[in-house]
Amino acid sequence: xxxxxxxxxxxxxxxxxxxxxxxxxxxxxxxxxxxxxxxxxxxxxxxxxxxxxxxxxxxxxxxxxxxxxxxxxxxxxxxxxxxxxxxxxxxxxxxxxxxxxxxxxxxxxxxxxxxxxxxxxxxxxxxxxxxxxxxxxxxxxxxxxxxxxxxxxxxxxxxxxxxxxxxxxxxxxxxxxxxxxxxxxxxxxxxxxxxxxxxxxxxxxxxxxxxxxxxxxxxxxxxxxxxxxxxxxxxxxxxxxxxxxxxxxxxxxxxxxxx
Amino acid sequence: xxxxxxxxxxxxxxxxxxxxxxxxxxxxxxxxxxxxxxxxxxxxxxxxxxxxxxxxxxxxxxxxxxxxxxxxxxxxxxxxxxxxxxxxxxxxxxxxxxxxxxxxxxxxxxxxxxxxxxxxxxxxxxxxxxxxxxxxxxxxxxxxxxxxxxxxxxxxxxxxxxxxxxxxxxxxxxxxxxxxxxxxxxxxxxxxxxxxxxxxxxxxxxxxxxxxxxxxxxxxxxxxxxxxxxxxxxxxxxxxxxxxxxxxxxxxxxxxxxxxxxxxxxxxxxxxxxxxxxxxxxxxxxxxxxxxxxxxxxxxxxxxxxxxxxxxxxxxxxxxxxxxxxxxxxxxxxxxxxxxxxxxxxxxxxxxxxxxxxxxxxxxxxxxxxxxxx
Numbered sequence: 001x002x003x004x005x006x007x008x009x010x011x012x013x014x015x016x017x018x019x020x021x022x023x024x025x026x027x028x029x030x031x032x033x034x035x036x037x038x039x040x041x042x043x044x045x046x047x048x049x050x051x052x053x054x055x056x057x058x059x060x061x062x063x064x065x066x067x068x069x070x071x072x073x074x075x076x077x078x079x080x081x082x083x084x085x086x087x088x089x090x091x092x093x094x095x096x097x098x099x100x101x102x103x104x105x106x107x108x109x110x111x112x113x114x115x116x117x118x119x120x121x122x123x124x125x126x127x128x129x130x131x132x133x134x135x136x137x138x139x140x141x142x143x144x145x146x147x148x149x150x151x152x153x154x155x156x157x158x159x160x161x162x163x164x165x166x167x168x169x170x171x172x173x174x175x176x177x178x179x180x181x182x183x184x185x186x187x188x189x190x191x192x193x194x195x196x197x198x199x200x201x202x203x204x205x206x207x208x209x210x211x212x213x214x215x216x217x218x219x220x221x222x223x224x225x226x227x228x229x230x231x232x233x234x235x236x237x238x239x240x241x242x243x244x245x246x247x248x249x250x251x252x253x254x255x256x257x258x259x
Numbered sequence: 260x261x262x263x264x265x266x267x268x269x270x271x272x273x274x275x276x277x278x279x280x281x282x283x284x285x286x287x288x289x290x291x292x293x294x295x296x297x298x299x300x301x302x303x304x305x306x307x308x309x310x311x312x313x314x315x316x317x318x319x320x321x322x323x324x325x326x327x328x329x330x331x332x333x334x335x336x337x338x339x340x341x342x343x344x345x346x347x348x349x350x351x352x353x354x355x356x357x358x359x360x361x362x363x364x365x366x367x368x369x370x371x372x373x374x375x376x377x378x379x380x381x382x383x384x385x386x387x388x389x390x391x392x393x394x395x396x397x398x399x400x401x402x403x404x405x406x407x408x409x410x411x412x413x414x415x416x417x418x419x420x421x422x423x424x425x426x427x428x429x430x431x432x433x434x435x436x437x438x439x440x441x442x443x444x445x446x447x448x449x450x451x452x453x454x455x456x457x458x459x460x461x462x463x464x465x466x467x468x469x470x471x472x473x474x475x476x477x478x479x480x481x482x483x484x485x486x487x488x489x490x491x492x493x494x495x496x497x498x499x500x501x502x503x504x505x506x507x508x509x510x511x512x513x514x515x516x517x518x519x520x521x522x523x524x525x526x527x528x529x530x531x532x533x534x535x536x537x538x539x540x541x542x543x544x545x546x547x548x549x550x551x552x553x554x555x556x557x558x559x560x561x562x563x564x565x566x567x568x569x570x571x572x573x574x575x576x577x578x579x580x581x582x583x584x585x586x587x588x589x590x591x592x593x594x595x596x597x598x599x600x601x602x603x604x605x606x607x608x609x610x611x612x613x614x615x616x617x618x619x620x621x622x623x624x625x626x627x628x629x630x631x632x633x
Binding site for chain 1: 286287288290291294295298319320321324325327328350351353354355357358359360362594595596597598
């Protein structure tokens with residue numbers, strides 16, 4: 001496989017009406033990295049993530065996935081490209097009319113190459129991977145707790161054996177215990193499946209425990225893109241309040257103690 | 260990505276045992292185009308073969324599942340693979356051993372239960388509907404004693420939404436129906452030389468019957484569905500719960516304004532639509548039968564007693580009341596999932612139209628001796 005970066009953003013400009021959100025963003029994520037995208041509220045983190053998935057298109061600039069422009073090639077090639085990444089949406093975005101097993105099996109069924117028996121075994125495996133009991137398979141999304149919704153959504157994102165996993169606020173709305181367990185789960189899956197991960201987060205615990213690199217989105221561009229240690233030393237008001245505030249220091253100390 | 264390959268066959272060295280040699284990437288993406296072919300090939304070799312997996316560069320859980328099923332869920336005796344590959348297959352083996360619970364199959368007993376549930380469900384709907392209507396009566400009694408609590412802004416906003424904004428489409432439909440009705444009647448009447456009876460037919464038909472029913476069908480589709488969907492989405496997004504938590508009655512704040520607005524707006528819409536439909540009929544009569552506008556307008560009040568207009572407006576009010584009640588009833592029954600939302604919205608529109616036609620039949624019987632000649 002080629003060594004092209006998994007994600008490459010070049011000169012991304014986004015505008016919402018007269019509001020300029022991104023002004024020339026460049027970012028490249030190499031295979032196997034776990035990149036955390038952080039930034040203040042309204043700095044366009046989720047928008048940038050949506051550009052990467054192709055849900056929105058930037059006003060200018062180019063998004064490349066796996067070394068090819070996102071919207072290049074025939075419809076078939078574009079669909080094949082979309083199957084190489086999995087997305088965990090902020091609120092899970094489970095299909096509320098389908099039960100847990102059907103939700104996880106849905107992308108597999110849509111491929112039309114996997115037999116029902118194989119789907120059943122693969123769904124059981126994904127459920128086990130995200131540490132859920134087999135008995136949850138028949139529950140409907142409305143019957144799940146917040147943490148379980150995230151786990152099912154993660155299992156669904158992993159259904160097509162993606163190489164790239166995009167997480168939008170993976171721990172938002174979870175209590176600290178569950179949040180820590182979920183982060184641990186993502187980390188072990190990342191190591192086991194050799195995933196490249198891009199996550200948008202507000203939560204410094206998540207960031208400290210998970211990411212190998214941190215991209216800071218501020219002032220409409222990528223302010224810095226470096227390892228956690230290097231980022232910590234950066235002299236910028238956002239970095240100062242985000243990382244070196246009381247919470248930040250404690251969280252980083254916690255994760256250092258653990259590893 | 261290296262294309263996956265599999266070669267199975269008898270090799271000279273391994274005695275009678277066929278040998279299967281797998282190479283390349285055994286991943287979902289690589290296998291997908293030729294999954295059936297590999298599935299057959301592996302199944303033919305079966306668990307008894309000698310399996311050489313050393314050439315496999317990547318194996319994901321789909322590839323592992325394919326192998327595991329080909330081996331009929333047992334480890335082959337003769338398997339050459341490194342620990343990493345064994346671990347991937349082992350994970351599938353472990354979870355396949357304890358299968359997921361199956362959804363229960365549909366049996367005859369279930370069919371009886373479904374039938375019974377439908378009947379009980381109907382009774383349940385009836386009870387819920389009566390409860391909603393009763394709650395509204397209590398709310399109105401409360402509001403009469405506390406006039407300051409009337410949700411006037413909501414009523415006004417709903418009135419604008421269901422009434423004022425419906426006028427263009429109501430006018431369009433009314434006009435066209437008027438033209439068509441008049442045209443078809445004119446053809447028949449001319450054969451008998453009874454041209455001037457067109458005024459009677461159009462007047463009675465539109466003012467008493469067609470106007471109210473036409474508007475009801477339109478409003479049930481337009482505003483009834485919107486009301487159900489709005490309440491349903493508010494359930495999905497927990498807005499209903501937020502209201503309850505603030506101690507605000509959902510019937511006063513959400514249901515009552517809709518019901519009041521539609522009950523008041525419908526007679527006006529009926530009046531408007533009937534007028535436009537009559538105008539359409541008048542235009543058509545003028546073109547077809549050369550009947551002047553002045554003559555038409557002059558004859559209309561003489562041949563159509565004014566009681567018909569009152570009946571039409573009363574029907575409009577009652578239809579509006581029932582459409583809004585039915586819509587809100589179904590809207591509040593939505594459970595927080597998309598399937599329930601679509602089921603209830605459909606049920607709301609279908610029930611509203613059915614109820615309107617039933618009530619119309621009751622009206623027809625109750626008013627059979629009022630406002631008709633003879």
